[in-house]
Each structure stands twice: as structure tokens, then as C-alpha cells.
Amino acid sequence: MLEKMGIRSRKDMILFAFVIGITSLTMATTFFPSIKHSTTWIIDLTAFTFFETFLMTVLGSFWMGYAILGLVLQPRGAPSHSFRGKYSIVIPAKDEEAVITNILTDLKNQTYKNFEVFVVSHNCIDKTFEKVRKFRDKRVIPLNLFEKPGKSVALNYGAAHATVEIIVIMDADNRVPEDFLEKISRYFPDYDAIQTRIETGNPNFNLVTKLAELEFISFTDLFQRVRSALDKNAALGGTGEAIKKDVLEKVGYWDEWSLTEDFALFTKLTAKGYKIGWCSETAVYDEKVPWWSDFFKQRARWLRGHFQVAFTYLKHYYKKPLDFHYLIAPISILGYYFTLTLWLIFFLQLPITTNFLPAYVWLTPWVIWNLGIAIRIYRARGFKALLLFPLLFFYLYHWIAIFPYVFKVKTWPKTPHGFVTNSKS
Numbered sequence: 001m002l003e004k005m006g007i008r009s010r011k012d013m014i015l016f017a018f019v020i021g022i023t024s025l026t027m028a029t030t031f032f033p034s035i036k037h038s039t040t041w042i043i044d045l046t047a048f049t050f051f052e053t054f055l056m057t058v059l060g061s062f063w064m065g066y067a068i069l070g071l072v073l074q075p076r077g078a079p080s081h082s083f084r085g086k087y088s089i090v091i092p093a094k095d096e097e098a099v100i101t102n103i104l105t106d107l108k109n110q111t112y113k114n115f116e117v118f119v120v121s122h123n124c125i126d127k128t129f130e131k132v133r134k135f136r137d138k139r140v141i142p143l144n145l146f147e148k149p150g151k152s153v154a155l156n157y158g159a160a161h162a163t164v165e166i167i168v169i170m171d172a173d174n175r176v177p178e179d180f181l182e183k184i185s186r187y188f189p190d191y192d193a194i195q196t197r198i199e200t201g202n203p204n205f206n207l208v209t210k211l212a213e214l215e216f217i218s219f220t221d222l223f224q225r226v227r228s229a230l231d232k233n234a235a236l237g238g239t240g241e242a243i244k245k246d247v248l249e250k251v252g253y254w255d256e257w258s259l260t261e262d263f264a265l266f267t268k269l270t271a272k273g274y275k276i277g278w279c280s281e282t283a284v285y286d287e288k289v290p291w292w293s294d295f296f297k298q299r300a301r302w303l304r305g306h307f308q309v310a311f312t313y314l315k316h317y318y319k320k321p322l323d324f325h326y327l328i329a330p331i332s333i334l335g336y337y338f339t340l341t342l343w344l345i346f347f348l349q350l351p352i353t354t355n356f357l358p359a360y361v362w363l364t365p366w367v368i369w370n371l372g373i374a375i376r377i378y379r380a381r382g383f384k385a386l387l388l389f390p391l392l393f394f395y396l397y398h399w400i401a402i403f404p405y406v407f408k409v410k411t412w413p414k415t416p417h418g419f420v421t422n423s424k425s
Helices: 010-031 046-072 100-108 128-133 151-161 180-187 207-229 245-250 261-271 292-316 321-328 331-347 359-386 389-395 398-408
Strands: 087-093 115-122 140-145 166-169 193-200 241-244 276-286
Touching: 010 292, 010 389, 010 398, 046 207, 046 359, 087 100, 087 151, 100 115, 100 128, 100 140, 115 128, 115 151, 128 140, 140 151, 151 261, 166 245, 180 193, 180 276, 193 207, 207 276, 207 359, 207 389, 241 245, 241 261, 261 276, 261 292, 292 398, 359 389
Parallel strands: 087 115, 087 166, 115 140, 193 276
Antiparallel strands: 166 241, 193 241
């Protein structure tokens, strides 16, 4: 029963309890924001709290707009042209012997036959390299790399071996349909890069993977769909992406200092005016981590990497706010901690007072956004998935719980793979 909830160790239990605790506390401060008591006040923080609730209103209105537009707009279709050249597919792999042959088999069965595959066995201590070397397809080329950790290091090494026009990035745990390359071919040469959908390959493994699937529907797919409809660049997701090699060379390949190399590359491409398309006609099926301890490591890396990119490229936000608004997304997490700090001050009866904007002002857009998300989940996965929406509401607060964990992430932690996955479709 506990494993169905993502718990198989004491550490998983502690982290799960922490998520529940921080979520409950955050919701309490949200819905009951103005506790009063009899202390004689000497410091008034109303200006700060009004500013915070104003930002919450703006952020909520922003996501409300995405939710509404996501229900009515359709992403742009593929252009009329079609790329017929050769692809170089780069797959970074760190101890992936349990899954690597699955993606290689899927690629071998592609309807589009003109490609080569570079599998970069990066600091592997298992039999990944041997399995790739023994795979019966001359288009698959194994590369052995022993260098500093980081996905971007392996990607740059693999891309350096590519000699063709377009490079496709996949992860070792992915599965793809037989027409994957055929579908993305329709987007070149019109776009400089494209991103496909990233679906969950193991949604029914346990509650954590199921909620991760619903999270994709609620955020990633919504975000990409609306941006495509408005002719804005799609965000790169680290897998299921393709980019012209000459463009990659011009922007300096992947940033090896970044823990989120995909987000850094998206930011560089957008800043330089390159066009990134959203290919909604096909997808890669990606394994999601099912245990809370591994989940925390992965999401902490994402969050720390996001802050890295934000602080490095924030200057671009002011030039193109609609293109770079995602840069400031993590800052909203700090707002929750500010609210929690205020509540601690009230609880300790310190001589501080404050008032907030009326709850209906900033709460209304958040309610509408959640209604829009619920409708999207129902449309995509039906009524049974909709029953999980209350749990998804709790789950989405995991970013607040993970924030303290960010400071523990110094290098690229290995994400375990090899769990039961569904068939690709």
C-alpha cells in the first residue's frame, strides 16, 4: 500500500510527510491570512503584504489566462514542407542497462530510416556501453565518455560527433512511436528547433507517477499549446527535441554549468531570435520517478537549475517579457515563504501587524485557473482522472517543500530508471 503512494523507505515517508505538512500550512496561511491579537503593534508591514498579494493577483491572472486560452485555442499545425535528410540522434546514458535497448529498438523500427544514433555512455559503471555495442543495427554508434558529470557534457560530446543537419535529443528511458521521426520531419526546415510532447510512460505505476502525468496536462501541455497558438517559442524539455546543428553551433551548444541545460538552451535560442516549434502530433514517453526521495532530488535539480538560468539570463526578460516570463516563475515560491514567516511572527505574538488585499481579489483568478485545469484533465483523461484533482492540488505544492532541498544539490544526481512502463501509443 505504501509503495502505491511512492513510499518504500523511511526517507520517502519523511519527505512525503513534509510535503503534506508544508502544503497544509501554506493553505492555512492562504485562506486565513489576517490573524489579530492583543499585542501592542509597533511595526506595520501592510505595504509589504499588499505588494505580495498584488503579485499573487497578477500571477493568478496570468495562469487564469493560460487556462482559459488553453480550452479554446489550438496549437499551430505542421508546415507544408518536409525534411528528408539525415538525423543524428544523441542519447546520453548514465548506467542505463535496464532500459537502453527499449529506445534503440523503437528507433530501429522507425518508418523514417535515414538516421544515425550516438549513445554516450557517460561515467557508466554498469553494462550500458556493452549493450549498445552489441545492438544489431549499424546506425547505432556507442561512445564511451569518462568526464565530469552533467547531461550537457554528454550532449556536447555526442553532438560533436554528428555530421548531419539536424540533431535529435532523447533520453535513455524514453519510448517513441514508429512514426516519431516522420512526424517531426514536417517541421523542418521552417523551424530552427522543435519540441514534441513529453508523455508519462509509467502513469499507472503508483500515485506519484499518476500525479506527474496530470501535472503534464495541467502545466506543460497547457503552456506549450497556448504559446504555439500565439506563435511564441515552445520551451525545450530535455528530450523529444530537435535542433539544427548550425544553430546549435552559433549559440555555443549546451551550457555545461547549468543543471537544466534544456531551459538554458531555450533561453539562448529565444534571446537570439531563433524559432522553436511545438510538435503536438507525436510524443516521447518518459519514465517518471515513483519514489519521493528520488523525486525530491530530481525536482530540486530542476529548481536550482531554473534559478541558475534566471540569474544568468534575466536581462532578456525586460526586453521580451512575453517570451521570458518563465524565467521569474521560481520567484513566486519565495512569496509563500514570506507568508509563512509572517504567520510565524503572528504566532509568536511579536509586535508586528499587517493587512492583506481582500481575499476575493487575489483568490478569484486562482479559482478560475483551477476550474480550467479540472476541465482539461476531464477532457484528456476522463472522470476517473478528475477524481484525483484534490490530490493534484496538494501535489503541486511540492515545489514549496522542495525549495530547502535545493541547497543540497551541487551536481547532477542520477535518476533511476527501469520501472514497469506502459506500451507507447
